[in-house]
Every structure is written in structure tokens, then in C-alpha cells.
Amino acid sequence: MEILIAIAVMALGALTLGAALGYAAIRFKVEGDLITGKVEAILPQTQCGQCGFAGCKPYAEAIVRGEAEINLCPPGGDEGAKKLADLLGREFKPVSGGGDGEAVKPRLTAIIREAECIGCTLCIQACPVDAIVGAARQMHTVIETLCTGCELCVKPCPVECIDMVSVPETLATWKYAYPIIPIKSAERAHDVPNNVGAMNDTQSSHRKVA
């Protein structure tokens, strides 16, 4: 008799837990597209294809399917790879193959040397974000505010009249730098860089457990 009760109790327990888990699986189902969207939101949308995929969305889908590494996006840099690592719970890998910090390229924009443009429209077709305007046999020009700096237009140009130039800093884009204050007294200012490095390596404290 007792053994029967034991079996019944165990069965009941299993049933209840099973039902709860089954309900949770339905109730809290994670949509596959949702995570793709989140990954895509982290990618910089330059659509440059440097990752080997035809744009940011295909790359995001490949990451979610587990077919691509998270460190293939040079425009996103290490910062982006870190975010992806956090989101997906994967291990962080630096983008530039072990280089530290140098992975983020300065922002570039394409400039067409308009006198040399022959109006072939090849760059217009290559531009993934419609940032080049012009018509056949008319001069083309890059709308600089829309250019993502993906460099996809450079190769197709038959007359090589497209340059990638870095975007100059203006009052609107200027930012305050990370504070650099020497840790030692002012007389020993010459060894500032070392000190700064030493100071910055303990960036988060125990406080951050909260």
C-alpha cells in the first residue's frame, strides 16, 4: 500500500512539474526572429559585407543560426563584438585578430572626384544604402550624411574617382575625452602614460556586483 502512495505522490509531482514546464515553454517562448532583431540592432548597419555576408541582416541571421563568429564586423569593432558576446552569452573575441583596442576604424565617407566621374552608375548600383545620386552619363555625387563608409562603391568605379576620406571633427561631433589625470604628483608628469594605464585597469570595483 505504502509503495503505491509513494508512486502516486511521485507521479503527481512529475505531472505537476511537467505541466508547469510545458506551460512555461509556451508562455515564455522566445521568438527566433526576436533574437535576430536584437543582434541586428547591435550591428552598425553599414551593409559593407566585410563579414562575408550580403549585409547586416544576413550576418545577424547567420550569427543566430550559429554559423558565423561574432567578431567578423570591423565597423562595429570590439565594442560591437562585446555587445554581441553579452547578448548571446558567447565568448568575446576581438575583431582584429588579437589586436587590442585598435579594431575601431575612424569613420569614413566616400567622396567622388566629380570632374573625373563618367556617369556610369556602377557605384550607384553598388551602394547598399542609396547614398549616391546621379543618372547615366551625369555626374554622380555622394550624400555624405547618408554614407556609411562601407567602401563598396570604390572597387566598381572604372575610373577610380572615389576616395574614402575620414570625416573631420566639428563642433557638433566633438566629445570630451576620458579624463586623464596623473596619479602621481605634477613634478613626475613625464611618467603619466604608465600611471594612467595602471589607473584604468581596475575599472569596475566590487560595487558593480549590485
Added chain:
Amino acid sequence: MPIAPPISSPYLHAETSVRRIMNQVMLALLPGIVVYTALIGLALIVQVLLACCFALIFEGLFQKLRGRSLASLQDGSALVTACLIALTFPPLSPWWLTVLGVFFAIVVAKQLYGGLGQNPFNPAMIAFAVCIVAFPALMSQWPAQGLHLPFSQQMEVIFGFSPRIDALTAATPLDAIKTALKMDSFTGSIQDLLKSQSLYGTFAGRGWEWVTTAYLVGGLFLIFRRVITWQTPVAFLGSMTVISLICWLIDPARFSDPLFHLFSGGAMLGAFFIATDPVSGCTTPAGKLIFGGGAGLLAYLIRVFGGFPDGIAFSILIMNICAPLIDVYTQPAIFAMQQGGKKKERDHA
């Protein structure tokens, strides 16, 4: 004239520094040290100096080992820790026990966590906790009341040239109560017991009551100078008063009165000098109230019902663990938040 490198405003700075704050804390400890010395003898001064010297040595050594500047020796934080260790350890502890305490405080509890500002636990209390667990007998050897050893003999005790004296094993009033509580045969009342043992002074342990009063004076000075805020000590002493009052009202024969508890052991020192340590404590006003209140309550429970003579160290260490979480949940409202400002959802992860 070459132009100076641009720096970010503000260009003015108040006359303040970490060192100034630490100096004020040490100044506030002075009355306690003076009264304590008057009670015990110059041995205490020797212990303070011993602790301070080794604190600086350990701090300097480990700053160097960690490749940091030795300028931090000037901030005075190691000296405050050293003073607290000297004041919380039995005054006639052997010299190596004091040094060991300083080592745990400075090296393990502070430097290994990243130095000043990074330690999650109060270094002096780590030292106390480690030593009382490792050397319970030595840490319980308080000089008996009325034992006035000459200075030379005190030195012999501290530096180990003379065998430990029996008189040192006397219990503190707190200990006496606890021992009595645990004896089933005990039938008298606490008051009778204390008085019979001639440990009791005017309102707490004889002589010791004046040391703790001196701590109170120093603590009030710190509040007056705005080095500490009122929340932590008030909550600490308040919760200790309430819980001891309740117990005392329930059974005055078994529990002693609140006044006794406030002025016994390390209550005053803990409330004003240890629980108020900004690095390991709470930072928000409400958090400080919770922190102080919790520490006071736990200290009472440990010292009355627990296995150790006093509960200050453990109660504060336990609250240290909780401090970051308390801070997260007690963030004060900001300017304009009450007047329709949107309260941002804070991620508690």
C-alpha cells in the same frame, strides 16, 4: 607666455582631501585613546604605535608590489585602520597578534581587493573576525578590573618575555552575562551578578563606560564636522536600544538594560567609527539607516545569544555584504522627481 593645458571646469576646489578626512577621524579617536590609556596604561599607546608602523609597512610594500604610487601612504586610511585594530584588540595581546591583525586588514582585506576605496569589508573588522576565530583564547584575554601592571611588565606581556598572567583571563562584563545565561543552574539576576563581580561601574563596565563615553564624544565631533552623517550611528544605537529594551522589559533578570549595552564592548566605537566607514558601508540616507539599524540589531543578538564576547565585528561584516544591494534599492529621488519627473527604471541585475 605659453598657455596652460586646458582642463575641464571647475577650476576651484574646496580645502578638502582624503587625508584631511582621515586626520579628523583620528582626532575624533583621540579622547577615546586618552581615556583608554588612563584606564589601562601606556600599553595601549604601544599597541597603537605598533599597529600604525606595521600598517604603513604593509601598505607601502603592497602598493609597491602592485606597481602603485606610494603617495597613498599619506592618505591616512591605513593609520585609521591601525588605530581601530589597536582599540578593538585586547590591550595586552601579544605583539604578533596585533601585527597579524594589521596584516589581514591591510593586505588581505584592503590591498588584495584593490586598495583604498575598493574593499567590500571593513578592514579592521576583518582583522578582528579572523583573529577571534583563529585565536579565541588570546582575543578574550582582557585585563581584569583593578589589574594595574607596571609599564615594564605590560611590555613583557606584549612582547612575550614573560608568561601570560592569570589575571589576564578575566572576562568582560558582556562575557560574564553570557556565561551566566548559558548556565542552567543560574538563578540570580544579571544585576546581582555584575555587582558581585565588581565589574560594574556607574552604568556599564567599570572604567570602560568612560572609554565608550569618550568614543561618543569623538563621534559627535565627526557628525558636527560633517565627516560622517547622523543616520548610521543613530540607527545603530537606536536599534540596539530598542531590542535591548524589549528584552530587558520581558525579563529584566536575564537581560541587562539598554544603557549597559550601549556603553559596553564596542557599541560606541562601532556605531560612530566602524559602521560609518564610507567605503564598505551604505551611501544613501535611507541605506545608512538600514545599514546602521541592521548592524545594531545583529550586534545585540550576537553579543547576547551568540558564541562571541561581542558582536560588533560580525554584525558590521554581515551588513557590509548587504550594503551594495541596499544602496541599489534605496536610491533617493532626484531633483524634480516628485513633481512629475519620470522615474527611470533601474536595472537591478
Added chain:
Amino acid sequence: MLQKLFKFKGGIKPAHHKAESQGAPIAIAPLPGRLVIPLSQSAGEAAQPVVAVGDRVLKGQFIGRAEGWLSSAVHASTSGTVVAVEPRLMPHPSGLATLSVVIEPDGEDRWLPLQAPDYKNMSPKAVLQYLQDAGVVGMGGAGFPSHAKMQNSTVLEDLVINGAECEPYITCDDRLMRERAGEIVAGSRVIRDLLQVKRVLIGIEDNKPEAIAAMREAVEAMGETTFSVVVVPTLYPAGGIKQLIRVLTGKEIPVDKRSTDLGIQCFNVATALSVWRALNLGEPVVNRIVTLTGNVEQAGNWEVLIGTPMNELLALARPKADTDGIIMGGPMMGISVPAFDVPVIKASNCLIARSPALFPPPPPEMPCIRCGACARVCPQELQPFELYWWSRARQFDKAQAYNLASCIECGCCAYVCPANIPLVQYFRFSKGEIRAAAKEQKMADSAKARFEFKQFRAEREKAEKAEKLARAAAAQAAKLAAERDTPPGGESDTAVYAADAKQAVIAAAVERARLQRAETDSRDA
């Protein structure tokens, strides 16, 4: 009339250092040898130059046209010749150069014929347009275009005129209120009528008794009953807009709202004066009052043409030999200018000569001990040390969660920090990164949208083409069925021919371009 005052939490009381410069009356600075007038002197877009090198300009003549609504016009500060329109250094912490108009004065300082507008009969919109064209911006230091602050869609109750001048050293508003109270009150009245507010509160810190008396007298002389001069306790930053509004009205402006949402608008006393001058005299903003103080022999206040190089101006106050820099604005929120000869702009209320003795270099930063001193003085009731931890660790989302955006960068926290942490710079760094990230996100979103649209278009074109091909193939098949005798291949020959032709055109163009480039190269060589 007794005004009930409110308090804000926090605040500090640094030494005033106002006595040095507040004694002497405002003097008129002599014409400098060169004027460098930056075209971006206000918040918002930079003005566009409308003069060219060699142009003769008169004082008050338009040289920069406002670009869009949030922008303000720029004028020649004196008569002379435009000698350059080029990027020049301006007083900005970035040390970047911006497009500026350089004028060589002819010494006559001849005004453009001024004509006061009939603003009482103009539509409010036209008045605002006039103010924009007159280059009226906030003169308290922020330089926000004033017309943009007068375009009210909500019903306003209070107009706050800010004469608090809470920063140490600065006394230009103090002198202005003492000497030109009537014009300030008249300007405030104009703004009051434009905004149709019920009450005008002029807030002045209690360390300026003469200014308070002068302003009270002016208000009485005008017979304005809606005006009240309110004496506020001296406590930095009582002149911060949110703090002053709190003190005067008890209302607190949250970070995500504007003061007008709570029925209040605020202008600086010097701005009120500029408004009056623009509307009553037709005079655009070409000068301002500048306090010269700090490490100088003779501190004082001067009426200075916009564009005057700071070293020429500071010479009037005879800076001491160890002067090693200039702070523009107050010592709490001002900036270190990148060079001695940067020009005075509309926001330059004060120039403080720096010296190592007066403003010692910041002592080394020590670890934060979480003492909470910063939280106790923060007028925005923030927890600066928490913001510091997150900013230092570059965890900007956390910094935002602790209300970094509410920080007004007043500097109280850094002032009291015993560990000498440059807290404000950490916050500025974080804010800059957050702003840049938001901008980048916006750009990424738009790039994504355009990319997706392009793909959609490609798909559509492909589909259309396929359909067309299918139709053509069907037609072809029908045709073939009809004319069985016709040999196949003609069609594809034409296609090949067409492709060849296209190749040829491109090849020809490439050749042309090559020749052209060769020609350019040879010319260059």
C-alpha cells in the same frame, strides 16, 4: 511685496572674488587691431557667411545669415574691411577652428543706419524673426537663440529674469543692473508682452545690494506692478536656471521637460537688455559687457566688441607676468580657452586670467572613498559617485539609469571631492559618448531602412523583369509558332551587339577620363 522663497538642496559657497571687479563702472574697450567673428556663436546651426574677402562692412551689418530656426544671425561689430573668411580658433573646449569672418577695422566705427522696428504693431512671428536677424542670443553663457525661447505654444505664468550671477569672479551682470537697470526692465517688459506672462520675477543674489536697489528703483520708475525684484540667498548654483526657478516659484523642472511646460520662461538680464536694444533702437548684438579679472592688476568690466581678441582685451586689465591661460566664464563652469588670441563671443561674460597660484593644477586623482560629499552638494540631488563609477567603467547605460542626463555640470561635486576626482569631466565624457551613440544609432537605423528599401526595389525590379521576359517569351513563342521558317538567332545577335555597344561606351569613357587625369597630372607636374 514679500515673496515666499523656496530652497534647493545642496549647493556650495565658494569665495566670491567679486570685490576685485565690481567697483569700477563699465568702461568702453578701445577698437582692437583685428576682429575675428566666429559664425557659430549660438546653440544650433552655424550662420552662413554672406560677405566675401574685400567687402567693406559697416557696424551692425549682416555678415552671417541664420541657418534654420535654431540658429542666429551674426553682424559686423565695427566698420571696416573683410580680410578673411576662414576657419579660426574659437573659445571652445575642443580647440577646433570654425568658420569666422575677420574684419580689419577702419577706425571710424560707423554704424549702419539704424532703424527701430515698429514691433508693437508687428506679428509675434515677425518680432521673433527680427530678433533672430538681430542675433539676440542668451548672454548668460549658454548662447541659446533667444527668439527660439519666445515661441510659446503653452500659456505661461511667470517670466524669470536671471540676475543671480552665482559664479565667483563674474560681475558683468551686477554692473549692468547697477548702470542700465532701466533698459533691462524695459527689455523684460517687451519679453513679458511677447510671452504674455502674468508675473515677472527678477532674481538677484543677496551679495549685490546696489544692483538690487537699482533694479527696484527702475521697476518703480516704470510703475510695473507685475514685476518684483526678488532677493535670493547667495548659494552656488542659485543662478542655474532650474535652481533659480525652484527658489523663486517652488517648481522643479525635470530633465525631460522644458520650463515652459511648467509655465515659466527664463532670460538673463543681459539678454533682456539685448532684446530692448534690438527692438527699441534696431541695434543688433555687436558688443557685450565682459568682466576682466583673476590674475590681473586692475580688474573691471568693459563693453567689448564681439570678435575682440582676448589677449588684446585682457591687456586692459594688465595681467600679471605669471598668467598662463584664460578662463572664459566663471571658474565653476567656464572653459580654458585654447589660445590667448581667441575672440570674445556673445557668450563670453567673463575672462579670468589664470595663474598657477590662483588656479593650481588639479592634484592627482585618488580613489573614490564613497564619502558622499558630492551627493550632499548636488543641486540636482544626484549620486555623483555612482555616476562616476559607471562613467569610469564606460557603462553608459548604467550611468543613464542613475540619471546622468539630469546633471547640469555645475561642478559642485568636483569642488568638494576630497579625492580630487574630475567628476564633471567624467560626466561630460559620458554624455558625449551617449550622444554620439544615439546619433550613430539613428544613422544606422536610417541606413538599415534604405538598405532594406533598396533590396525591396531590387526584388521588385527582378520580378517585373521576369514578368516582362515571360511575356516576351510567350510572345516570341507565339511568333515562332506563326513563322516557323524564320531562322533563330537574330534576336540574340542584337543582344550581343547591344552589350558590346555598352562595353564600348564605358571603354571610351574610361579612356577619356584617363586622358583627362593624365592631362591634370601633367599640369600639376
